[in-house]
Amino acid sequence: MGxxxxxxQIINTNAAWLAVRLAExxxxxxxxxxxxxxxxxxxxxxxxxxxxAHIVILTGGLGPTDDDLTREGVAAALGLTLEEDADQRQWxxxxxxxxxxxNNLKQAFKPQGATILPNPHGTACGYALETEGRWLFMLPGPxxxxxxxxxxxxxxxxxxxxxxxxHLYHRTLHFIGxxxxxxxTELLDILRNQQDPSMALYAKTGEIELxxxxxxxxxxxxxxxxxxxxxxVLKRLSSHVYGFDDDNLFSTVxxxxxxxxxxxxxxxxxxxxxxxxxxxxxxGSSAYFYGGWVSYSNxxxxxxxGVAPELLQRHGAVSAACVAAMAEGARQRSxxxxxxxxSGVAGPGGGTPEKPVGLVYHALATPNEIRIIRNTYSQDRxxxxxxxxxxxAYLLWLxxxxxxxxxxxxxxxxxx
Amino acid sequence: MGxxxxxxQIINTNAAWLAVRLAExxxxxxxxxxxxxxxxxxxxxxxxxxxxAHIVILTGGLGPTDDDLTREGVAAALGLTLEEDADQRQWxxxxxxxxxxxNNLKQAFKPQGATILPNPHGTACGYALETEGRWLFMLPGPxxxxxxxxxxxxxxxxxxxxxxxxHLYHRTLHFIGxxxxxxxTELLDILRNQQDPSMALYAKTGEIELxxxxxxxxxxxxxxxxxxxxxxVLKRLSSHVYGFDDDNLFSTVxxxxxxxxxxxxxxxxxxxxxxxxxxxxxxGSSAYFYGGWVSYSNxxxxxxxGVAPELLQRHGAVSAACVAAMAEGARQRSxxxxxxxxSGVAGPGGGTPEKPVGLVYHALATPNEIRIIRNTYSQDRxxxxxxxxxxxAYLLWLxxxxxxxxxxxxxxxxxx
Numbered sequence: 001m002g003x004x005x006x007x008x009q010i011i012n013t014n015a016a017w018l019a020v021r022l023a024e025x026x027x028x029x030x031x032x033x034x035x036x037x038x039x040x041x042x043x044x045x046x047x048x049x050x051x052x053a054h055i056v057i058l059t060g061g062l063g064p065t066d067d068d069l070t071r072e073g074v075a076a077a078l079g080l081t082l083e084e085d086a087d088q089r090q091w092x093x094x095x096x097x098x099x100x101x102x103n104n105l106k107q108a109f110k111p112q113g114a115t116i117l118p119n120p121h122g123t124a125c126g127y128a129l130e131t132e133g134r135w136l137f138m139l140p141g142p143x144x145x146x147x148x149x150x151x152x153x154x155x156x157x158x159x160x161x162x163x164x165x166x167h168l169y170h171r172t173l174h175f176i177g178x179x180x181x182x183x184x185t186e187l188l189d190i191l192r193n194q195q196d197p198s199m200a201l202y203a204k205t206g207e208i209e210l211x212x213x214x215x216x217x218x219x220x221x222x223x224x225x226x227x228x229x230x231x232x233v234l235k236r237l238s239s240h241v242y243g244f245d246d247d248n249l250f251s252t253v254x255x256x257x258x259x260x261x262x263x264x265x266x267x268x269x270x271x272x273x274x275x276x277x278x279x280x281x282x283x284g285s286s287a288y289f290y291g292g293w294v295s296y297s298n299x300x301x302x303x304x305x306g307v308a309p310e311l312l313q314r315h316g317a318v319s320a321a322c323v324a325a326m327a328e329g330a331r332q333r334s335x336x337x338x339x340x341x342x343s344g345v346a347g348p349g350g351g352t353p354e355k356p357v358g359l360v361y362h363a364l365a366t367p368n369e370i371r372i373i374r375n376t377y378s379q380d381r382x383x384x385x386x387x388x389x390x391x392x393a394y395l396l397w398l399x400x401x402x403x404x405x406x407x408x409x410x411x412x413x414x415x416x
Numbered sequence: 417m418g419x420x421x422x423x424x425q426i427i428n429t430n431a432a433w434l435a436v437r438l439a440e441x442x443x444x445x446x447x448x449x450x451x452x453x454x455x456x457x458x459x460x461x462x463x464x465x466x467x468x469a470h471i472v473i474l475t476g477g478l479g480p481t482d483d484d485l486t487r488e489g490v491a492a493a494l495g496l497t498l499e500e501d502a503d504q505r506q507w508x509x510x511x512x513x514x515x516x517x518x519n520n521l522k523q524a525f526k527p528q529g530a531t532i533l534p535n536p537h538g539t540a541c542g543y544a545l546e547t548e549g550r551w552l553f554m555l556p557g558p559x560x561x562x563x564x565x566x567x568x569x570x571x572x573x574x575x576x577x578x579x580x581x582x583h584l585y586h587r588t589l590h591f592i593g594x595x596x597x598x599x600x601t602e603l604l605d606i607l608r609n610q611q612d613p614s615m616a617l618y619a620k621t622g623e624i625e626l627x628x629x630x631x632x633x634x635x636x637x638x639x640x641x642x643x644x645x646x647x648x649v650l651k652r653l654s655s656h657v658y659g660f661d662d663d664n665l666f667s668t669v670x671x672x673x674x675x676x677x678x679x680x681x682x683x684x685x686x687x688x689x690x691x692x693x694x695x696x697x698x699x700g701s702s703a704y705f706y707g708g709w710v711s712y713s714n715x716x717x718x719x720x721x722g723v724a725p726e727l728l729q730r731h732g733a734v735s736a737a738c739v740a741a742m743a744e745g746a747r748q749r750s751x752x753x754x755x756x757x758x759s760g761v762a763g764p765g766g767g768t769p770e771k772p773v774g775l776v777y778h779a780l781a782t783p784n785e786i787r788i789i790r791n792t793y794s795q796d797r798x799x800x801x802x803x804x805x806x807x808x809a810y811l812l813w814l815x816x817x818x819x820x821x822x823x824x825x826x827x828x829x830x831x832x
Contacts, residue, residue, distance in 0.1 A: 004618065006445045007584075008435030009627075011427065015450075019424030029422045030457060033449035034431075041446060048464075065600060066608065067616065101601050121795075144796075200425065266689075266710070272696025273682075273689030276710040280688025281798055283764055291716035293709060294682070294692040299751065300707035304720070335715065348699055382697055 002060060003036040003067070014059045014146055021150060025158065026167045026215070027055065037061065042073035046136075050077070054134055055158065057150075060141030062124035064103040070138050071109060071127070078131055080112040088116055088125055095123060114138075117153045121145045128157055135161065169222035171197070171212040171230060174247055176394050177406060178240045180208055186236055190229065197226045205383060206390035207249065242397055249393045250278045256400040257288040257338075264396075265334035266292030267305055267326040269317060270344035270360060274389045290336040295326065305329030318343050318355050320363070320372045320413040327365035340364045342392055347381045360388045361411070364395050371399060373409040419452040419483070430475045430562055437566060441574065442583040442631060443471065453477065458489035462552075466493070470550055471574065473566075476557030478540035480519040486554050487525060487543070494547055496528040504532055504541055511539060530554075533569045537561045544573055551577065582631045585638035587613070587646060590659040590668075591624040592810050593822060599624055602652055606645065613642045621799060622806035623665060658813055665809045666694045672816040673704040673754075680812075681750035682708030683721055683742040685733060685759035686776060690805045706752040711742065721745030734759050734771050736779070736788045736829040743781035756780045756808055763797045776804045777827070780811050787815060789825040 004010045015032050022029045030053060035041045042061075049056045061070030075082050089108035096104060110116060110127050117126035117139075124140040126149045137154050139146045158164065175183060180203045184191065187210075191199055197214040212229060216222035234241060243252045257264055266276050273294045279285050293304055298317060301307040306329040307322060315321040326341035344360030351357035358377040363370055375391055377384045398405060420426045431448050438445045446469065451457045458477075465472045477486030491498050505524035512520060526532060526543055533542035533555075540556040542565045553570050555562045574580065591599060596619045600607065603626075607615055613630035628645060632638035650657060659668045673680055682692050692708045695701050709720055714733060717723040722745040723738060731737040739757045747755035760776030767773035774793040779786055791807055793800045814821060 003616070005432070006435055006448065007439045007629075008432045008437075009618075011429070011432050013427070016421075016424045016427050019422055021424075023423045029452075030454075031449055031451055031461075032422065033447060035447055036445075038446075045447070064597065065617070101597050101604075103600065103604075104597065144799075268689075271693075272701070273684075273692030273708065273710065274696075276684075276689030276712075277687075277693045277801075280690075280710075280712065280762075281801070283797055285688070286712060289712050291710045291712040291720075292689065294689065294696075294707045296692075296696065296702060296705050296707040304707075304749070333720070346696075381699055385693075385697070 002034055005034045006036050014143055023168045026164050037067040037069055039069050039073055042069055043076040046074055046077035050134055056136045058138045059146050062140050064106050075111040082109040083112050084108050085110050085116055117149050119145055166215050166217055168213055168215055169219055171226050172245050173210045173241050174243045175208040175240045176242045183208055197229055206387040249390060251282050253393045253396045254282050262338055263288050263290055263336040265290045265330045265336035265339040267330035267341040268294050270346045271342045271385050271388050274385050275392045278389050290334045318345055320361050320411045323361040323363035324370045324372055327363040331365045338366050340392055342388055346384050358384050362392050362395050364399055371405055372411040373405055374411045421450050422452050430559055439584045442580050453483040453485055455485050455489055458485055459492040462490055462493035466550055472552045474554045475562050478556050480522055491527040498525040499528050500524050501526050501532055533565050535561055537564060582633055584629055584631055585635055587628040587642050588661050589626045589657050590663055591656045592658050594656045596624055613645055622803040655819055665806060667698050669809045669812045670698050678754055679704050679706055679752040681706045681746045681752035681755040683746035683757040684710050686762045687758045687801055687804050690801050691808045694805050706750045734761055736777050736827045739777040739779035740786045740788055743779040747781045754782050758804055758808055762800050774800050778808050778811050780815055787821055788827040789821055790827045
């Protein structure tokens, strides 16, 4: 893996994930480094790291192939031999059940004295090794395997052997429908003068996060510490805060739909199924999601959603009238209480002076009304799709909260 | 910047960008490391790096604040003083035009003997420094400033002082429908004995990449050099190679559909719109994609796709019979020549002993036949969705290539 990172072929996301987790645990991370799949350089890096740090964590290089050298590098750095672990060998034989190549048996070997860390998500086990009061961990490279092994084994071992009484705690507020510079201006006095909790803004596609951070012994203590700041932010901007911590926009909307016993259908044109896919990413979506149409062609809009051909001829598929008709058609056909439609120009082609790339209409049809919004994004196709999917969830969220549609987005049309 | 990276607050994208550029220039990158905003650790890291490498590139830490310590760390590592640069001071004074704080003047200082690299995009200039035939560059942290300075100054200096007539070139082969260890076994003799071009396998979700790399003066020379190896791989495994270099599975299938003048519709259950979204991520999808249904509920399958209620009752929604009916229904309703359907258990809930989480059926209906495949994935909801979307494209690709469905995936059912 090291070589792939050094060639720029993959981004080292494991480094960032581990950095966050170690900070949370109150462990100071002093160095990160990447070396290639080269035994000499790897061995040297392990030796240097063990001289400097109490804890060394290696990721990657535990696979079955010849350039997976982490086991060998650690053994060389510490002057240990590699020995076969009978249990691990047995586990591998069972797991591969005959489809095993000779290479895979390499994964049954460990540096002498190491403890095997099981990997339920893959074939590469990890290893923990204590040497003169210092701890060295070898974890697999695939992020989900590495993360699970860190959480299930490494964190526990570290807590047993090091004094980790204070931790960093975060509180994240998720904002929607407000720009980064407006948000910063609204909070400037707090952002400038605040030391603890520390605060930072992060712009994501179509939304913004505000993260508060403080150090404390327990989560409750940290929350008490952060509460006055959080309350002040909410006092100023609550109509833009859709959630906290691990919430995301689609999961928040999904929970509100379930709470309010509403059902949803979708009619997507320019988003091409992305809104449906985002809702169905969240477990339990069948509780409220009836399904949807990806009505990419005009023929699908007419035949399957009942959009009038004259309407398409007069207003075009990218129009307030068309999304309104798509939403109402989807609502009636699906039997869901609410239906949401999106139509726009995703790009890079298909734009005109009147309907440029990035123009997107959304409509939400409920039994009482049809709410329509218009946005113009100015990014590439994938980001335009992504922002349009977020904006669909935003329109649902506003309506579920009983909030009005902001003036600058609202479109009023005469409905037939 | 170092501290922000070590706390996991920002991802070190500069490292990946530099890795790619250095590889392109034919410079071997042996180590990347990150240290925090700490003078002692920074000084040590600079000393160690200069002992190991001909070229050391530092990014970040050139701003005006107290924790910007790169100038100081380099000076300390090399035993140099910091001296004020009169031109840089003048430039800063003009640029800030009165709005300057005392801190900003820090940016007029440079390690003795360093050459200033101008920064048209920000206030932090960079520095180049030669010491005993080794080169050290200090570049600003913001990516666009760093990238411009590398391209405009660092690359030129390196080409002047090092022999960089050869570059690394890559050739990537994309494999589908074959596991990593089977692929490795098939190519083991080449992988083991081959030095140039070098070869490496990378497993991605639902597919595998083989990357050949060689060093040459021109792209044509590199391609000639790699051709015999590429041909040997294709001779053994061409029925699994769907594309090269920047191809992806969905763009490859899209091109084949357009070439063969075919049109496509989709009927998705467990993938929840992801297949449609993946095809519509690629510009120009309206040329072949009519649209689709996300028939998440049984009611949608019955009403919109014409799946018989008795069929659902007898076989369930996750069954070969159901996907076949969904595909044929989508084909007839949409008017597209081909239609593809997917139905399965995405998880985490909804699994049974007979139909576990990860079981997915796909059907492709064409005017002549209905091809059905069955897979069982063993990952979380998002990865199961992602693999099922890839597998849908695989079934299309096989059929577009006139290839049979592999035995281990094929399902035969009596169609009504």
